[in-house]
Amino acid sequence: MIVDCHTHIDFSADDAGVSEHLAAAETVDVCFVLGRGQGSSEEVNKRLAEYVEKHKAKMVGFAVVNPPNDKVGLANVRPIQEKLGLEGAVLYCSASGFHPTHTRAMRFYESAAELGMPVFFHNWEAVSASEAILEYAQPYLLDEVARSFPELKMIIGGMGVPFMEQTFALVAKHANVYADLTVKPSSVWQVYNTVVAANERGVMAKLLFGSGFPLGRAQQCIETLLGFNKLLADTSLPTVPRDRIRTIVERETLKVLGIGGGIAEAAAAERIESVAVRQRRIDEIGEPDLVDN
Numbered sequence: 188m189i190v191d192c193h194t195h196i197d198f199s200a201d202d203a204g205v206s207e208h209l210a211a212a213e214t215v216d217v218c219f220v221l222g223r224g225q226g227s228s229e230e231v232n233k234r235l236a237e238y239v240e241k242h243k244a245k246m247v248g249f250a251v252v253n254p255p256n257d258k259v260g261l262a263n264v265r266p267i268q269e270k271l272g273l274e275g276a277v278l279y280c281s282a283s284g285f286h287p288t289h290t291r292a293m294r295f296y297e298s299a300a301e302l303g304m305p306v307f308f309h310n311w312e313a314v315s316a317s318e319a320i321l322e323y324a325q326p327y328l329l330d331e332v333a334r335s336f337p338e339l340k341m342i343i344g345g346m347g348v349p350f351m352e353q354t355f356a357l358v359a360k361h362a363n364v365y366a367d368l369t370v371k372p373s374s375v376w377q378v379y380n381t382v383v384a385a386n387e388r389g390v391m392a393k394l395l396f397g398s399g400f401p402l403g404r405a406q407q408c409i410e411t412l413l414g415f416n417k418l419l420a421d422t423s424l425p426t427v428p429r430d431r432i433r434t435i436v437e438r439e440t441l442k443v444l445g446i447g448g449g450i451a452e453a454a455a456a457e458r459i460e461s462v463a464v465r466q467r468r469i470d471e472i473g474e475p476d477l478v479d480n
Contacts, residue, residue, distance in 0.1 A: 190440035191218040191405045193307075193344065193367050193397030198234045199225075205238075207401065212245060214405040217441065217450055219397075221307060222251030224279035236271035243449050247441075249275035249307055252295060255285045259295035261302070268302055274446040277344075281310040281324040288331050296332055300339040305444045307367070311345030326353040333361040340444045342395065345369045346381055355384065358393035365443070366390075368435060369399040370408035379415050382435075386427045394435050395443075409436055 196208045212218045222228075222235045232250040239248035250273040252259070267273050276299060280287045287308070299306055310324035326347040333341060343366045347354035358364050368385075370378055385391050396412070398405040412435065416426045441447030 188217065188439060188441070189215045189405075189409070189436055190396065190438070191215045191398050191400070192342065192395045192440055193221065193369050194218045194400035195221055195223055196235075196238065197223065197401075198231075198238075204401075209242070211398070211400050211404045211406075212242075214409070217245060217247060217447065218400075218405070219247050219249055219275065219307075221249045221277040221309060222273075224251050224253065224277075224282055224309070228253055228257050232267065232271055232273060236273055240272060243272070245450075247275065247447060247450065248273035249277045252276045252278055253283050253285075254278070254289060254292040254295045255283075257295075259291055259298060261298045264295065264298040264304070265302060268304060272449060274449070275305045275307060275444070277307040277309050279309050281319045281321065282316060284318075284320055284323070286323055287328045293332070293335065296336050296339055300336040303340075303445055305340035305342060305446060307342045307344055309344040311348040311369075325350050326357050329357060329364070330360070333357070333364050337361070337363065339363060341365065342367050342444075344397075345399070351381065351384070355388050355390055358390050359388060365393050365395050367397040368394045368412075369397040369403070370412050371399070371403060372407045372411040375411060375415055375418065378411060379418075382412070382415075382427050382432065383425055386431060387425075391431050391434065395438060395440050396436050412436060 191212070194208065194211070197204050220235060220239055222231045225231065228251050235248050235250065239246045248271070250267045250271065267276070278292070285292060296306065308329065324347075326343050329341060329343070332339070341364045343354050343357065343364065346366050346368060354366050358366050368381065385394055398408045413429065413432055416429060419426055441450065
């Protein structure tokens with residue numbers, strides 16, 4: 188199964204944005220749709236839930252949470268899963284200006300851990316924004332979170348760029364901390380160095396494939412990831428075995444994170460409906476008469 192663990196959709200855009208997202212998602216079996224850290228969390232998550240519900244056999248929604256402003260107790264976080272049907276959460280610490288171990292953030296992690304809700308830390312894209320707090324984007328700050336809630340599944344977005352060495356250290360140290368390898372087809376050299384470094388450090392199993400849509404398209408990202416070794420054919424640079432790279436693309440991410448029950452249910456419902464539709468057509472046409480020869 189191919190899972191794209193990193194996509195976004197801009198609900199403020201026209202229908203073209205939705206069409207492009209759906210088209211990009213055709214390449215993969217499942218994609219995560221991360222809520223944008225823009226506007227009210229409640230409003231963003233409501234629209235996200237409506238969109239994901241329409242495509243629940245294909246998509247898993249990650250609700251945007253801003254702990255300093257949002258209610259983060261168990262009674263308030265539970266409805267994100269049970270009422271909205273969003274299985275994960277995404278935090279924008281750097282862009283939103285709060286420390287990853289802010290008191291209210293720690294309270295949120297406690298609720299998320301209790302509910303088995305994975306948390307995606309999306310800091311890499313915001314670090315170039317002048318108002319973002321670069322310090323809060325450093326992955327090592329999540330070490331306290333991982334030590335306090337060892338059962339909490341955590342994903343470091345975009346490999347924690349520009350702090351990738353910290354990311355490698357963290358995913359190697361903690362069993363339930365993973366990193367999103369968002370592939371940039373325009374930055375093949377960066378992709379190469381990231382994968383080689385992960386392979387040398389023995390943490391390939393902790394990388395999850397992501398496209399970062401709309402910044403990338405899954406098909407192009409997969410081709411870039413699987414094909415960069417070809418660029419090294421006439422060099423003495425180190426390569427990474429293709430089968431190890433394939434494991435990133437084909438990782439059972441839903442199983443790893445303990446989510447996706449809705450995907451399986453929706454797929455089963457579609458199969459049942461397909462059988463029912465086929466049977467109705469047979470009933471309408473009628474069984475062919477058997478003629479004795």
